[in-house]
Amino acid sequence: MENRIRCYEEISSETFDTENVVTDSSSDQVDVEAVILKIFKQFEKSAEIEPEFPVIRKRVHCQLLKDYLRTLPQKYECLDASRTWIVYWVLHSLSLLNDMPDAETLSDVVKFLTLCQHDDGGYGGGPGQYPHLGTTYAAVNALSIIGTEEAYNSLDRSSLQKFLWTVRDVDGSFALHKGGEQDIRGAYCAVSIAKITNTYTDALFDKTAEWIVSCQTYEGGFAGCPGMEAHGGYAFCGIASLALLNKTHLCDVDALLRWCVNRQMRLEGGFQGRTNKLVDGCYSFWLGAAFPIISAILSQENKELLETVLFNQGALQEYVIICCQALPGGGFIDKPGKHRDVYHTCYALSGLSVAQHGTGAGDPFIVGRPSNELNRIHPLYNVAPHLAYNAVHYFIRHPPPVKDKN
Amino acid sequence: MSDSGDSDVAWTYYKDRPEWNDVTPVPEDEGPNLVVVIAHSEKFVDVYDYFRAVLQNNEKSERALHLTKDAVELNPANYTVWQYRRDLLKALGTDLRSELDYVELVIKNSPKNYQVWHHRRVLVEWLQDPSQELELTGDALMQDPKNYHAWQHRQWAIKTFGLYEKEMDFVDNLITDDVRNNSAWNQRYFIVNNHLGWSDLNVQREICYTLEKIKFIKNNESAWNYLKGVLIHDKRGLSGNAVVTSFCEELYKNKCRSPYLLAFIIDICDEAIKKGETNCLHNATRAVELCQALATKYDKIRSKYWNYMCEKFKKAQQEEENNKEKAANMDE
Numbered sequence: 099m100e101n102r103i104r105c106y107e108e109i110s111s112e113t114f115d116t117e118n119v120v121t122d123s124s125s126d127q128v129d130v131e132a133v134i135l136k137i138f139k140q141f142e143k144s145a146e147i148e149p150e151f152p153v154i155r156k157r158v159h160c161q162l163l164k165d166y167l168r169t170l171p172q173k174y175e176c177l178d179a180s181r182t183w184i185v186y187w188v189l190h191s192l193s194l195l196n197d198m199p200d201a202e203t204l205s206d207v208v209k210f211l212t213l214c215q216h217d218d219g220g221y222g223g224g225p226g227q228y229p230h231l232g233t234t235y236a237a238v239n240a241l242s243i244i245g246t247e248e249a250y251n252s253l254d255r256s257s258l259q260k261f262l263w264t265v266r267d268v269d270g271s272f273a274l275h276k277g278g279e280q281d282i283r284g285a286y287c288a289v290s291i292a293k294i295t296n297t298y299t300d301a302l303f304d305k306t307a308e309w310i311v312s313c314q315t316y317e318g319g320f321a322g323c324p325g326m327e328a329h330g331g332y333a334f335c336g337i338a339s340l341a342l343l344n345k346t347h348l349c350d351v352d353a354l355l356r357w358c359v360n361r362q363m364r365l366e367g368g369f370q371g372r373t374n375k376l377v378d379g380c381y382s383f384w385l386g387a388a389f390p391i392i393s394a395i396l397s398q399e400n401k402e403l404l405e406t407v408l409f410n411q412g413a414l415q416e417y418v419i420i421c422c423q424a425l426p427g428g429g430f431i432d433k434p435g436k437h438r439d440v441y442h443t444c445y446a447l448s449g450l451s452v453a454q455h456g457t458g459a460g461d462p463f464i465v466g467r468p469s470n471e472l473n474r475i476h477p478l479y480n481v482a483p484h485l486a487y488n489a490v491h492y493f494i495r496h497p498p499p500v501k502d503k504n
Numbered sequence: 505m506s507d508s509g510d511s512d513v514a515w516t517y518y519k520d521r522p523e524w525n526d527v528t529p530v531p532e533d534e535g536p537n538l539v540v541v542i543a544h545s546e547k548f549v550d551v552y553d554y555f556r557a558v559l560q561n562n563e564k565s566e567r568a569l570h571l572t573k574d575a576v577e578l579n580p581a582n583y584t585v586w587q588y589r590r591d592l593l594k595a596l597g598t599d600l601r602s603e604l605d606y607v608e609l610v611i612k613n614s615p616k617n618y619q620v621w622h623h624r625r626v627l628v629e630w631l632q633d634p635s636q637e638l639e640l641t642g643d644a645l646m647q648d649p650k651n652y653h654a655w656q657h658r659q660w661a662i663k664t665f666g667l668y669e670k671e672m673d674f675v676d677n678l679i680t681d682d683v684r685n686n687s688a689w690n691q692r693y694f695i696v697n698n699h700l701g702w703s704d705l706n707v708q709r710e711i712c713y714t715l716e717k718i719k720f721i722k723n724n725e726s727a728w729n730y731l732k733g734v735l736i737h738d739k740r741g742l743s744g745n746a747v748v749t750s751f752c753e754e755l756y757k758n759k760c761r762s763p764y765l766l767a768f769i770i771d772i773c774d775e776a777i778k779k780g781e782t783n784c785l786h787n788a789t790r791a792v793e794l795c796q797a798l799a800t801k802y803d804k805i806r807s808k809y810w811n812y813m814c815e816k817f818k819k820a821q822q823e824e825e826n827n828k829e830k831a832a833n834m835d836e
Contacts, residue, residue, distance in 0.1 A: 112805070117721050122649070123684035168538045175542055178552075179582040184540045210539035225533045226556055227584040277587050279622040316693055316733025322652070325659050325698065327690040329652065355809070356767075360725065364805040373686040373725050375650065408809045 103412050103465060104367070106142045110135055112365040123374045130376050133434050134366050134421055141420050150467040152419040154450075155428065159443070160197040162428035163188045166440060167199060167207070177440075179223035179233075182214050186236035187444035189243045193482055194447045194472045204244045211237050212252045218264070219257030229261050230275040235287035238294055242481050242489035250489065255498035259297040262288055270305030271323075281322040282313050286335035289342045290479055294486065296493035307345035310336050314349050317373065318357030328357060330371035330384040337391050338478045346395045355392050359408060361385050366421070367413030368433075369449075378432045379422040380442050382414055382449020387477040390457045405459040407452070414453040415465035418446050451475050458483070515547060518554040523567065529553035530560055548578050559588060564595040573606075580614045586623050600631050608640060615644050621653045625660060637661035642674070649678055650687045659694060668699040683717055686726040693733055702737035708747075710734045715751050722755065728764035732771070741779070743772045743786055753785065763803035766794045770813065777820050788821035 113131055116124045145151040167188045170177075177184060185207060192198055199207075213225040214237060220229030221237035241249040265273045265284065272284030285306055292298035312324045313336055319328025320336030337354060340346045361369045361381065369381035389407035397404045422430045422442070429438030430446035451472040454462045464471050476483040518524050531553055534541060544552075555575045558568045572589040576582060593603060604627050611620050628634055637658065644654035662668055672695055678688035692710075700706050711734055717727045735742050743749065749772060755765055773791035776782045795814035799807040 108804075115723055117723060119683070119721050121682040121684050123682050167540060170540060170542045172543045172545060175544055175548055176579055176581055178542055178544070178548075178579050179584065181540045181542075188540070206535070206537040207539050209535045209537070213533055213535050222584065223582075225535075226530075226559065227582075228587055230583060274618075275583055275587065277590065277626075278583060279618055279625075315690070316736060317690075317729045322656060325663070325694050326656055327652070327687050359806050359809040362805055364803070367805070372650070373729060374684040375686070404812075406808065408812055410805050410808065413805060 103416065106138055109138050109365055109367075114365070126376060127374075130433060131365050134377075134417075137421055137434060138416075152416070152466040152470075154419055154466070154470045154472075155423065155425060156195050156197070156469075158426065158428040159430075159447075160192060160195050163191050163195075163440075163443070164197075164199060167192075167203065170440075174440075179227060180236075181224045182211060182221050182233040182237040182240065183223070184440055185211065186240040186243070187440040189240050190481060191440075191444045191447050193243050193485070194451055194475070196473055201246075204246065205248060207240065208244060208246070208249045208252050211240060215252070215254060216261075217257070219254065219259070219261030228275055230278070231265060231272060231284050231287040231291070232274055234258070234261070235291055238291050239479065239481050242294060242479070242485050245485055245488055250492050250496070253295065255295050255297050255493070258291070258295060259302075259498065262292060262297065262302055266302060268305075270303065270307070270309040272306075282310060282320060282332045282335045282339075283322070285310055286339045289339040293342050294479065294489050294493065296490070297498065303343060307340055307343045307348055310339055311345075311348045314354070318350065318353030318355075320354075327372060330361060330369060330381040333358065334384040334388055337388050341391050341395070342478055351392060351395050351399070354388070355396075355408065358385055358388050358392065362409050362413070363417075366417050367410065367415075368417035368421070369414070376433065377417070379418060379430055379449070380432065380445040382418055382422075383445040383452065383480070384449075385409075386414060386449040386452040387475070387480065390452060390477045393457045403459070405457055407456040409453075411453040411456060411463050412465055415450060418450045418453070419466060419470070422446050447472060448475055448480055452477065517547070517550045518571070519550055524554060527554060527557050527561075527563075530556035532556070551575050551578055555585065559584070564592055566596065568592055569596060569598065576610065576619075580610060580617050580620055583619050586619045590623070590626060600627055603627055604631070604636070608636075611640070611644065615647065615651055616653060618653065621657050625657060628661065634661045634665040634667060638667060638670075638674075645678070649682065649685050652687075655687055655691065659691075662694075663698060668695060671695050671699075679717070683721060684724055684726055686729075689726045689730045693730065696734075702734075704739075707734055707738050711738075711745065711748060715748070718751075718755075722760050722762040722765065725764055728768060732768070741775055743775045743779070743781065749785075761797075761802050763798055763806075766798050766802060770794050770817075773817070777817075777824075782824065788817045788824050791817040792821055 114124060114127050116128065141152065170184065211221065214221045216222055216229040218229055220234040222228050222230060223233040241253060264276055267273065267280065271280050272288045273280045274284050289303065289306065292302060313320045313332065315321050315328040317328040319333040321328055322332045333354070340349055363370055363377045366377040368377040368379060369385040370377050371381045371384070389409055393404040393407055421434055424431050424438035427438070430443040431438050432442055451474060454464055454472060455474045458474060462471060473482055475481065476486040479486045519529060551574045554571055558571060569589065569592045572585050572592065575585045593600065607620060607624050607627065611624060614620055628637060638661070641654045641658035644651050662671060675688050675692045675695065678685055696702060696706060696710060711731065714727050714731045714734065718724065735745065735748065738745055752765060752769055756769065770791050773786045773788065776786040777788055792814055795810045795817060799810035799814065803810060
């Protein structure tokens with residue numbers, strides 16, 4: 099009952115009340131709402147004659163993603179140091195859409211990722227680039243999605259573990275690369291990589307949970323580093339790494355939950371990343387995925403299964419499908435008026451999947467026609483659950499040749 | 505995204521520069537088949553072919569330093585180039601002051617980039633000179649008062665070098681400009697938390713400040729969140745501060761139904777229940793009513809959450825009633 103779709107009347111009654119005090123924040127918000135309302139209005143009209151609406155144009159998205167897996171236009175030059183990310187975003191999106199490339203293509207991808215693997219361990223954003231925790235996380239996830247022996251065996255885990263040690267600081271935090279910036283993304287990427295590849299040791303993550311907890315802010319969310327503002331991307335990194343470390347009891351989950359629920363926009367249905375900021379399709383994942391994690395924590399604490407996620411799943415699906423699909427070309431966007439890109443495509447789809455499947459218990463709730471259903475994700479790694487388990491188990495069965503020095 | 509070199513008439517490719525003819529360019533090793541290959545401009549390919557060569561040879565020279573400038577201009581997010589540039593600066597003993605000016609320029613063009621701000625931070629650390637950081641970040645925040653990178657750099661400089669003195673005025677101005685600027689509220693918390701301290705006096709002052717702002721706009725989540733943040737440091741807790749509770753009840757009586765107000769009263773009730781200090785205003789029954797009002801009327805998008813909270817309070821309500829019964833039985 100709580101998962102029903104909202105009608106236009108309902109949506110339009112939720113417009114922002116400036117209370118006669120217009121500021122930059124409120125006028126930006128009012129502008130976005132005007133555009134979104136127009137789109138919802140238009141949608142309601144077209145839905146009258148097309149009962150299966152809204153539709154995810156899966157075929158169009160898949161075609162674009164498969165093209166991108168081979169070549170990208172010049173405007174992607176700014177992601178030249180993030181090519182393993184592009185690989186992960188594309189493969190994960192295709193995996194959600196249930197349309198994986200053929201074996202030969204995937205084998206090409208493994209060979210490319212091997213070129214990005216650095217002699218010092220870990221992966222750079224492209225061949226010959228320095229190893230970086232973000233691009234290594236992306237490469238490890240991509241290899242998990244591919245899931246072949248070739249993919250698993252291409253990963254040099256002894257040097258990977260050495261790399262993780264070189265970016266670890268004594269306080270338990272992680273720099274993104276040697277000599278690079280330190281923030282909660284580093285901690286999350288390191289934990290996720292180490293857990294999937296079975297290179298995790300207690301010593302490697304000594305004090306990491308405590309450092310992460312010091313990033314929880316008075317608002318309840320997590321910041322990039324202690325003192326900064328709570329932020330959707332960092333909140334995901336915070337709670338997902340604590341969950342992977344089995345240390346969620348160290349943070350204030352009730353405060354996190356309150357902050358997370360408040361990020362859902364009452365009119366748009368999507369999530370904003372910070373208090374009083376604008377909606378953005380990518381937070382469908384960063385905030386959306388925090389919910390199944392929180393539900394799991396609360397179930398553990400209360401010893402009573404919380405089978406649902408505590409956000410409005412229907413409203414999020416409406417926002418992503420109706421407002422964030424780039425058509426006719428394919429891909430997803432931040433918000434209407436913005437250009438599509440692979441990053442937003444991946445995280446809009448990932449968030450959509452969470453909105454459909456919730457905690458994974460019970461039946462999925464699919465807005466629009468049944469074929470809109472996407473595959474599920476594992477909310478801690480953001481790859482499909484079975485692909486995460488397969489990788490984890492493969493690496494447990496095949497321990498790295500060299501044991502951790504510590 | 506940078507301009508492609510194709511329209512840049514004055515540009516000479518590295519492959520056409522005599523001073524570079526001793527270097528063999530190293531093309532990107534793409535492997536046998538195309539995977540996420542970006543359609544680079546000719547200039548991009550040329551510059552990076554030479555950058556790869558320099559990196560491979562570990563060449564530490566002035567011309568290499570110059571080359572990294574062209575490389576980051578084409579892609580300021582290339583952390584390898586920035587890292588190598590730092591190694592060059594060290595090896596060559598380059599004047600770091602001019603580097604400071606240079607990175608300032610790059611920051612102005614790419615203010616939302618991790619690498620440029622990190623480069624700046626390393627330089628300031630090397631020089632141990634934070635004298636320009638407040639102005640630099642101030643300028644960036646003038647362009648975008650919520651720029652996360654700028655705030656992070658500013659907090660780092662302030663914390664590392666103790667530059668708190670004028671920060672409260674800076675924050676006051678930003679909050680006056682836009683009372684909904686959550687980054688500014690967060691900075692306010694940062695100053696009190698790291699510098700002024702949460703003395704009783706400071707807690708009271710911050711509460712008064714925040715209540716004034718809430719009076720002005722009731723639906724401002726930033727101010728409500730800050731209020732809750734301040735009250736973490738009030739020994740009497742959320743429910744023990746009479747100024748706050750009466751302020752809230754006054755708003756409620758005056759028909760204010762801001763979801764943040766209702767949520768705040770729920771939190772007061774919650775604390776009172778947990779402390780065993782419920783009263784006629786703050787108890788489980790009130791919390792249940794408010795959760796229902798939020799779920800069905802004032803905050804419908806969050807109805808699932810409020811219904812979940814409601815169930816929790818219903819259990820507490822049951823206990824409250826059981827206790828009352830017990831007390832009544834005892835009286836008999």
